[in-house]
Amino acid sequence: MTARRRNTASAVTAAPDPDRVRALLAELTRIWPLAECGLVYRSPFELLVATILSAQCTDVQVNRVTPALFAVYPDPRSMAAADPERLEELIRPTGFFRNKAHSLLACSRVLMEKHGGAVPRTLEQMVTLPGVGRKTANVVLGEVFAVPGIVVDTHVKRLSQRLGLTTANDPEKIERDLMGIIPQPLWTVLSHLLITHGRHVCFARAPLCDACALRRLCPYGSGEGERIS
Template sequence: MDKAVEKQTAGRMSRRRALLLLERLEALYPDAQCALHFQTPLQLLVATILSAQCTDLRVNQVTPDLFSRYPDAPSLAAADPVELEDLIRSTGFFRNKAKNLIGCARALVERHTGEVPQRMEELVALPGVGRKTANVILGNIFATPGMVVDTHVKRLAGRFGWTRESDPVRIEKDLCRLLPEERWTQTSHVLILHGRALCKAPIPHCSRCPVVDLCPRIGVGRSH
């Protein structure tokens, strides 16, 4: 077989296998969704910034008081840094997060009339917002498919053989090439849940995993 044809065939097989695994995971986690609590785009933006190096559970414990104290971008932009730091202290890295939250809110007021923008390039231009946070906003607020690459997605994508990259941006590109655009947002949700439940770091619970037969590390990968 011609090498170029062989490469294309392998790529198609990889996509089929990836989609089969994804469908099994979606059936396993039919209610997978963003675990952060929010009611507005600004609330999700704030919560996602706080979630860096912090659990969603802890963020959800902090945000009710935070959202009550700063209900919109102008109030957050005018926040006293020390008061804000005290409210978010338990999320870790609170000084840097407070600085980013105030800077982000000020940018929203100055550039976007206090509203959260709907385009990737505008989101990543905000203080404290990278592609991961922007994809959370796009996928969960504006129904724009976004592949969120957090620590769980990065780990599982590597274990599943969906990428060989270690850089989150390159992983995002690999997954977006591999999977249909309309599945990107939900893919992130189910991988995160599976990573938390079974495919843990450093040691996954393979003996209890319902999709282990499709995992290249243990199941189907050995026969191909």
């Protein structure tokens, strides 16, 4: 039999200790005082577009593409009338450009037809937009409308599991678990903190546990998450 570290939260079943959660938040805030959204934008619409483009793409790459994109299509009206092929060319470097162009066109048209060209301010309305799920909706709502929301992307999912904050795999369930243990005013910043820590320390394949300031609070990094197989 060998000891093996698991990359899932299956080893953690009890509800997280509130004191440990508070300590994790404090430590994350101390380590990453400047954690923030990595996408560059000037309006709710631009952030919505940038977030749609960020699927399967880095923020850095999205930020390279959006200045030229927004110079041509600065608002829902212009993007709704965009030539699909030109739109595809402009966003091609972000990957999956045909699907993304389709979403941007459809989303812009719905914004014009049903929302007067404005980005809606509620989760319920946001998720009715083509190409917009809870993750994208929470990014925009939290960032530009100060509506607290937890963004469950690949980093938040992985870190929440490793840190023993959830045992779930489904993003919506993870979101609910986190909402149940994190004070609402901190929902948006929690996402930024976990994403930043995931990008710089808690990598998917080889997390830097030995150098991680969260280690003593982390079931995975401290070995608490180890199981005999």
